[in-house]
Amino acid sequence: MPTHLIGNDAFQEADTTGITRQATKHNYLVKRSDDLARVIHEAFYVAKTGRPGPVLVDLPKDILIAPAPYAEPSFAPHRSYRPRTEPDSFRIAEAVALLKRAERPVIYTGGGVINAGPEAARLLLEFVRLTGFPCTSTLMGLGAYPASDPQFLGMLGMHGTYEANLAMHGCDVMLNMGARFDDRVTGRVNAFAPAAKKIHCDIDPSSINKNVAVDVAVVGDAAQILRAMIAAWKADKQQVDKSALATWWQQIDVWRAKKSLRFTQAMAPGSVIKPQYAIERLYKATRGAGKETFITTEVGQHQMWAAQHFKFEKPNRWLTSGGLGTMGYGLPAAMGVQIAHPDALVIDIAGEASILMNIQEMGTLAQYRLPVKIFILNNQYMGMVRQWQELLHGNRYSESYSAALPDFVKLAESFHAVGLRAEKVEDLDRVIAEMLAVDRPVIADICVDQKENVFPMIPSGAAHNEMLLGPEHAENAGGYTGKSVTDEGLVLV
Amino acid sequence: MPGSEMRSATISVLVENEAGVLARVIGLFSGRGYNIDSLTVAPVERDRSKSRITIVTSGTEMVIEQIKAQLGRLVPVYRVLDLTVEGPHLARELALIKVVGTGNARSEALRLADAFRARVIDASTESFIFELTGATDKLDAFLDLMRPIGLAEVARTGVAAIARGKGTIE
Ligand SMILES: Cc1cc2nc3c(=O)[nH]c(=O)nc-3n(C[C@H](O)[C@H](O)[C@H](O)COP(=O)(O)OP(=O)(O)OC[C@H]3O[C@@H](n4cnc5c(N)ncnc54)[C@H](O)[C@@H]3O)c2cc1C
Numbered sequence: 001m002p003t004h005l006i007g008n009d010a011f012q013e014a015d016t017t018g019i020t021r022q023a024t025k026h027n028y029l030v031k032r033s034d035d036l037a038r039v040i041h042e043a044f045y046v047a048k049t050g051r052p053g054p055v056l057v058d059l060p061k062d063i064l065i066a067p068a069p070y071a072e073p074s075f076a077p078h079r080s081y082r083p084r085t086e087p088d089s090f091r092i093a094e095a096v097a098l099l100k101r102a103e104r105p106v107i108y109t110g111g112g113v114i115n116a117g118p119e120a121a122r123l124l125l126e127f128v129r130l131t132g133f134p135c136t137s138t139l140m141g142l143g144a145y146p147a148s149d150p151q152f153l154g155m156l157g158m159h160g161t162y163e164a165n166l167a168m169h170g171c172d173v174m175l176n177m178g179a180r181f182d183d184r185v186t187g188r189v190n191a192f193a194p195a196a197k198k199i200h201c202d203i204d205p206s207s208i209n210k211n212v213a214v215d216v217a218v219v220g221d222a223a224q225i226l227r228a229m230i231a232a233w234k235a236d237k238q239q240v241d242k243s244a245l246a247t248w249w250q251q252i253d254v255w256r257a258k259k260s261l262r263f264t265q266a267m268a269p270g271s272v273i274k275p276q277y278a279i280e281r282l283y284k285a286t287r288g289a290g291k292e293t294f295i296t297t298e299v300g301q302h303q304m305w306a307a308q309h310f311k312f313e314k315p316n317r318w319l320t321s322g323g324l325g326t327m328g329y330g331l332p333a334a335m336g337v338q339i340a341h342p343d344a345l346v347i348d349i350a351g352e353a354s355i356l357m358n359i360q361e362m363g364t365l366a367q368y369r370l371p372v373k374i375f376i377l378n379n380q381y382m383g384m385v386r387q388w389q390e391l392l393h394g395n396r397y398s399e400s401y402s403a404a405l406p407d408f409v410k411l412a413e414s415f416h417a418v419g420l421r422a423e424k425v426e427d428l429d430r431v432i433a434e435m436l437a438v439d440r441p442v443i444a445d446i447c448v449d450q451k452e453n454v455f456p457m458i459p460s461g462a463a464h465n466e467m468l469l470g471p472e473h474a475e476n477a478g479g480y481t482g483k484s485v486t487d488e489g490l491v492l493v
Numbered sequence: 494m495p496g497s498e499m500r501s502a503t504i505s506v507l508v509e510n511e512a513g514v515l516a517r518v519i520g521l522f523s524g525r526g527y528n529i530d531s532l533t534v535a536p537v538e539r540d541r542s543k544s545r546i547t548i549v550t551s552g553t554e555m556v557i558e559q560i561k562a563q564l565g566r567l568v569p570v571y572r573v574l575d576l577t578v579e580g581p582h583l584a585r586e587l588a589l590i591k592v593v594g595t596g597n598a599r600s601e602a603l604r605l606a607d608a609f610r611a612r613v614i615d616a617s618t619e620s621f622i623f624e625l626t627g628a629t630d631k632l633d634a635f636l637d638l639m640r641p642i643g644l645a646e647v648a649r650t651g652v653a654a655i656a657r658g659k660g661t662i663e
């Protein structure tokens with residue numbers, strides 16, 4: 001649409017900047033070619049700095065085709081937008097003083113550490129080791145701290161581990177590093193870490209005191225904050241209470257011993273594949289593949305099982321849609337990763353429903369020779385929806401079963417990709433090995449147990465210590481009825 | 494819970510004077526369910542490059558802090574100042590008030606206008622238009638008194654506010 005027709009309801013006119021204002025960090029409508037270079041440079045700057053976010057530039061047709069003068073990016077500071085990255089040293093000292101005196105500390109990290117870059121992850125490891133404190137991560141922060149490290153408690157939150165959630169519930173000092181107290185993480189806010197002094201480190205002042213009131217707020221970039229905290233920790237001569245910390249770790253080890261992610265896979269030939277087992281085998285196989293592995297996901301149960309059972313040692317190896325939870329995210333994301341890392345192994349762990357949302361991109365994979373692997377945990381259900389209908393809505397299933405799915409093997413073949421299927425437990429390793437061996441796009445259709453639920457689970461509106469464990473755990477052998485969930489919790493879905 | 498009482502806040506926001514900036518501010522308030530009790534905007538620089546928005550809002554302390562932080566993260570925002578907590582400030586509003594009536598009502602209207610220092614800026618045989626400047630509650634009080642006399646129409650500017658003393662928003 002040319003500039004002079006804006007506002008006339010011309011062919012295919014939409015107020016793009018108006019529509020996208022709520023879904024972008026910032027947006028621009030360029031009306032003069034002379035502004036184009038500046039706007040594009042600025043758009044990238046705004047998108048990448050501070051709390052990063054999408055920026056949209058709307059170009060009318062006449063601007064798009066007119067020649068425009070190029071200008072180098074200006075390194076002058078932006079007129080109005082100046083995110084703060086350097087933390088206040090007084091706040092750092094306050095935070096360190098609290099941490100040094102902690103008896104039951106926990107470090108809760110999030111996507112902010114990933115956003116701050118690999119150096120932040122390195123500093124996080126250094127800081128956690130220095131303190132000897134336990135560390136947990138949100139879904140968005142996975143990989144910032146190595147999953148194999150003994151100080152790592154696994155993911156926290158709605159589908160987090162028993163030990164991570166109980167450590168959060170029982171701690172006396174909490175250090176939040178680049179996470180935003182999301183409702184999937186806090187559970188019922190008035191029962192969240194009731195005894196804890198809370199320190200919140202975040203680059204965005206609007207994250208602070210939004211959901212949870214905190215005692216110490218540190219605004220800045222996670223890498224810079226961690227660097228300052230390490231220095232302050234070393235400079236502060238106060239000794240940590242070693243015996244209190246040892247007692248805390250003993251308690252955590254008791255919780256850990258529950259093995260809350262436990263599941264049972266029947267190994268007799270013909271046994272149905274447990275989705276958790278499929279992820280575990282995939283993880284093991286990729287470890288031996290001798291390639292950098294990147295995992296993307298769609299949204300649903302498969303996403304949670306991937307988060308629980310695939311272990312990430314490095315940042316930026318895990319790409320998932322958390323806060324908005326948009327099905328259809330995984331395949332385009334995997335495509336982008338494969339273009340950025342042509343030699344890497346890129347796997348979209350998908351659900352059979354989610355993958356259909358952007359299935360046309362299979363054509364793009366073939367066209368650009370992107371050997372992305374699509375690993376479908378096919379339960380024939382919109383499993384996450386079915387799980388809620390079962391546990392929270394009295395088994396009233398509605399529209400969560402798909403009776404007429406495509407044949408994913410044929411679908412793959414028709415898109416010039418390789419199609420594989422595992423129906424029984426004995427097929428699984430072979431299919432995974434074949435998938436990893438071919439240098440082409442693959443759909444691996446893994447037929448998994450249709451009735452499996454994701455556990456542990458903190459139902460919406462419940463507290464961390466009201467967590468449900470899986471059927472493996474005798475303590476809720478009677479089965480969960482959903483009765484303890486209030487209406488207030490149900491609306492939080 | 495501390496901070497759960499509602500309070501009113503008068504917030505000055507200095508913004509880049511560009512297309513869409515007011516929509517961003519208003520969209521923020523509607524999108525997040527914040528109250529707007531009053532909102533004014535006008536360019537304030539000689540070259541019209543910056544505008545000043547004055548917003549009167551209300552909420553709990555936590556909500557007001559959140560409103561300020563959310564305003565602060567908009568790209569074209571230079572500065573957010575909560576005049577209510579930053580020290581003494583002045584807030585003024587202007588109203589144009591049409592009163593229609595004859596006989597006794599007219600003299601009563603003029604008498605009240607005089608007491609409130611409202612200026613008569615238009616008069617006909619059956620109407621007056623008063624111009625009144627002052628704090629919001631002064632305007633409210635004047636309108637309450639005019640209502641039974643023949644208040645017919647009101648145009649108000651919303652609040653403009655500024656901190657006392659030599660400090661500035663920049
Ligand atoms: C089906 C489903 C189930 C889910 N279950 C869980 C669950 O069990 N557990 C869980 O954790 N999540 C879960 N989520 C995800 C959840 O909804 C949130 O997306 C997630 O918890 C948010 O992670 P975060 O707090 O790390 O914040 P992010 O959304 O990653 O935000 C990062 C924070 O860091 C700040 N930041 C950004 N850059 C920097 C920087 N450079 N320095 C410092 N700070 C910075 C930002 O301002 C922001 O406050 C689930 C999602 C889905 C779809």
Ligand SMILES: Cc1ncc(C[n+]2csc(CCOP(=O)(O)OP(=O)(O)O)c2C)c(N)n1
Nearest residue numbers: 300301302325327351352353354382383384
């Ligand atoms: C675009 C979009 N629509 C709807 C939802 C709500 N939703 C969340 S999970 C889910 C089911 C996903 O099913 P599937 O991809 O098969 O994954 P599973 O849970 O079975 O592993 C739905 C419909 C969503 N998150 N995104």
Ligand SMILES: [Mg+2]
Nearest residue numbers: 351352381383
């Ligand atoms: Mg499914």
